[in-house]
Amino acid sequence: MTKLSVNINKIATLRNARGGNNPDVVKVALDCERFGAEGITVHPRPDERHIRFQDVLDLSPVLNTEFNIEGYPDKRFMEIIRKVKPAQATLVPDPPNAITSNSGWDTITHQEMLKDIVAELKEIGTRVSIFINPEAKYFEPAKSTGTDRVELYTEPYASNYSINREWAIKPYVEVAHIARELGLGLNAGHDLDLHNLKYLKSCIPFLDEVSIGHALVCDALYYGLENTIQMYRRQLEG
Template identity: 65%
Template sequence: MTKLSVNINKIATLRNARGHNRPDVLQAARDCERFGAEGITVHPRPDERHIRYQDVRDLKGIVTTELNVEGNPTPDFLELVREVRPEQVTLVPDAPDAITSNAGWDTLCHQEYLRGIVQELKALGCRVSIFLDPDLEMVKAAVGTGTDRIELYTEAYATQYRHNREAAVAPYRAAAALAQQLGLGVNAGHDLDLDNLAFLKQQLPALQEVSIGHALICDALYLGLENTIQLYRRQLL
């Protein structure tokens, strides 16, 4: 089965809007797990506009499934990961001022750089995933970094899905198949929702994990968090 990791960044965004602790990010993580989430994802950014570094430290002590920490491996981020040692670290090449992640790694140009980081993270006991576009050359070069998995950046799939889902999924199907042949695990994330998730799962049978935040939290405003998590899990059966 493909696991659902719930990204709780948007919970933190709402909390930070008022400067207090409502909603409680830690309680939200507990509840997501209680409602069926098989992992908790956070993406702390340097400006801490949603998840704060202290949130990550606190989450490590209460998450009972898997904690997946995403981010650009800046010195501050790596220091946090060394301290927390989450089950999975997803390396994302986002700029400090990026609204959200918007591109995968160039694993040809950055292979040596990534290799050193991956080696250190794996020595800490973390599983490592590298955020990638569905580019076969980037998938091939990812092997040289020593990463355990890749996370396919699915914005292009989600955008094109509404117009031609077969064409939308084709590069992802090819990238996932190649990754599997090369011994890499496959995760996916970005703009996945209740409309497009089941088809992606059907077309990528080796898909191990999806991390979903924005759409899931938006749906939860209308459907409730417990019901929404169950609806997303059903798309992955």
């Protein structure tokens, strides 16, 4: 069964728009778990425009499912991981001013840096996933870093799904099998939603985890949070 990790960044964005603590990020995270989420994902950025450092500290001791912290592995990110020791750290190559993640790692160019970061994270006791484009050339170098998993950057798949879903999924299926042959766990995330998730899962049934935030929160405005999480869970069944 592929796990659903709910990214709650957009909940924090809504709270920050007015100040105060409404909605309460910790309460929403716990409700997501209660409604069926099997993990909680956050991406604390240096400017704290959504998730704040304090949110990470507040969430860590109360979550009952896997805590996944995404981010660029700079000094601040590594300090957060050392303090919190989450179940998983997902390394993304975003510059500090990026609006959202828009590409995976060049694991060839950055292999030595990633090796050092991965080794440090695993010494902490945290599982490591590297955000990666669906290009075969990056997978063996990713394996060489020592990472436990890779997370497929699925925005190109989502963008092309309505045009030709068989063509859109083809490179992902190819690299998914490469990852499996290399012994890498497989996550996926970015722009996955109720329209394209089921097909992704049917074509790559051995996905370990998907991380979904923006689309899920948007759907919750119409369907309600509990119902929406169950709707996403149903897309991952089978």
